[in-house]
Amino acid sequence: SYVLTQPPSVSVAPGETARITCGGNNIGSKSVHWYQQKPGQAPLLVISYDRDRPSGIPDRIFGSNSGNTATLTISGVEAGDEADYYCQVWDSSSDHWVFGGGTKLTVL
Amino acid sequence: QVQLQESGPGLVKPSETLSLTCSVSGTSISSYYWSWIRQPPGKGLEWIAYIYYSVETNYNPSLKSRVTLSIDKSKNYLSLRLRSVTAADTAVYYCARVSSKYGANTDWGQGTLVTVSS
Numbered sequence: 481s482y483v484l485t486q487p488p489s490v491s492v493a494p495g496e497t498a499r500i501t502c503g504g505n506n507i508g509s510k511s512v513h514w515y516q517q518k519p520g521q522a523p524l525l526v527i528s529y530d531r532d533r534p535s536g537i538p539d540r541i542f543g544s545n546s547g548n549t550a551t552l553t554i555s556g557v558e559a560g561d562e563a564d565y566y567c568q569v570w571d572s573s574s575d576h577w578v579f580g581g582g583t584k585l586t587v588l
Numbered sequence: 589q590v591q592l593q594e595s596g597p598g599l600v601k602p603s604e605t606l607s608l609t610c611s612v613s614g615t616s617i618s619s620y621y622w623s624w625i626r627q628p629p630g631k632g633l634e635w636i637a638y639i640y641y642s643v644e645t646n647y648n649p650s651l652k653s654r655v656t657l658s659i660d661k662s663k664n665y666l667s668l669r670l671r672s673v674t675a676a677d678t679a680v681y682y683c684a685r686v687s688s689k690y691g692a693n694t695d696w697g698q699g700t701l702v703t704v705s706s
Binding site: 481511513515517521522523524525528529534566568569570574575576577578579580581582 | 649
């Protein structure tokens with residue numbers, strides 16, 4: 481089965497740029513979705529289809545996807561960005577969805 | 589604005605069946621894909637299954653033998669049944685609206701915690 485690998489944690493200072501990776505075999509050929517989840521809340525879609533931002537998501541959050549790594553980039557990190565972030569793909573070979581294990585973003 | 593609301597018993601005994609419903613308002617349940625996703629306490633997200641208008645369903649292979657999804661078009665809600673539960677099924681269960689079978693879950697319910705315990 482297809483596996484998505486995320487670093488357990490990423491830490492950045494306020495105002496800096498956070499990069500959260502999602503690794504998978506030839507993930508660049510798949511569409512990647514990203515979710516933000518704050519404690520006690522449901523996940524929130526922040527990026528769909530590699531780089532599309534839903535309405536209301538600030539443009540300092542963007543996604544990219546190439547080769548074996550998809551990346552969620554958050555520029556000008558704020559305290560409110562502190563959350564868990566999950567990547568997700570549809571694996572065409574199995575016709576199933578897969579989530580990454582999640583990355584906890586800490587704002588120092 | 590689409591709203592989703594999960595409901596069901598918060599406590600289920602081992603070996604019994606977990607039954608949840610997700611009430612949908614603000615849109616027709618016939619027009620979209622819908623999914624169930626769960627999250628054990630302190631852990632990550634796990635896809636359970638999705639359904640489209642009772643025409644197409646797709647299940648996580650690890651749960652397929654125990655899960656059934658259904659849609660009640662007249663009442664605009666979807667249902668999840670998970671049989672033969674164990675403590676490993678303790679989780680917050682979410683329903684979500686999906687943009688397509690390719691999986692962008694655009695709108696989520698607030699989730700409901702189900703604990704499996706005797």
